Amino acid sequence: xxxxxxxxxxxxxxGRDETRNERSDRNWSELLQEFRVLQTxxxxxxxxxxxxxxxxxxxxxxxFDHILYLILVVLAVTVTLLALAPVTMHRLxxxxxxxxxxxxxxxxxxxxxxxxxSLLFAGIVMFVFDFVTSPxxxxxxxxxxxxxxxxxxxxxxxxxxxxxxxxx
Numbered sequence: 001x002x003x004x005x006x007x008x009x010x011x012x013x014x015g016r017d018e019t020r021n022e023r024s025d026r027n028w029s030e031l032l033q034e035f036r037v038l039q040t041x042x043x044x045x046x047x048x049x050x051x052x053x054x055x056x057x058x059x060x061x062x063x064f065d066h067i068l069y070l071i072l073v074v075l076a077v078t079v080t081l082l083a084l085a086p087v088t089m090h091r092l093x094x095x096x097x098x099x100x101x102x103x104x105x106x107x108x109x110x111x112x113x114x115x116x117x118s119l120l121f122a123g124i125v126m127f128v129f130d131f132v133t134s135p136x137x138x139x140x141x142x143x144x145x146x147x148x149x150x151x152x153x154x155x156x157x158x159x160x161x162x163x164x165x166x167x168x
Contacts, residue, residue, distance in 0.1 A: 020100060021099065021100075024099040024100045024102075024103050025099065027103045027107075028090075028099060028102065028103050028106070031086065031103060031106050031107060031110060032086070032087075034110060035083050035086060035087075035106075035110060035113075038079070038083050038110070038113055038114070038117060039080065039083045039084075041117070042076060042079045042080050042083065042117055042120070043080060045076055045120060045121075045124060046073075046076035046077065046080055048124075049069070049072055049073050049076055049124075050073070052069065061131065064135070065127065065130060065131060068123065068126070068127050068130075069127060071123065072120060072123045072124060072127060075116055075117075075119055075120040075123065076120055078116055079113050079116045079117050079120060082109055082112060082113045082116070083109075083113050085106075085109055086102070086105075086106035086109060086110075089102055089105065089106070090102060114153075118146075118149045118153070121145055121149070122142045122143075122145040122146050122149065123142065125138075125141045125142050125144075125145045126138045126139060126141060126142030126145075128141075129141035129142070
């Protein structure tokens, strides 16, 4: 155990006294919680999308809306499958000492999931507003979601880092 402590990868200034394995376990738990949040929302959206063809007004969709709908279904399924990938990988490498690598790969998968989910959210808003109001309003509404995503993904983290740097 002492040798394990000597190879700890925690930064000394972060207040944690954890080994590489302990850090991997903690990071894995945090990633799984993030995936759980993502999966719930995406599964609800996928369920919503899968019911649409069985609605009477679905036949009123124009060709663009049909294509957009199919793209949204593919995105929803992609996000769901990617969000399940780390669990599958964990099962396949369980007890093989690959947790640090699993955490690294899963973190990248989560970023891809978030990007695809962002496209899914913007697309669903565009799809609904297009159908309920007009294609122009749909594009504007979808664009507004893209702007919001940019604020959350780019501006938010920069603001947090700047606050951290000011506090240090």
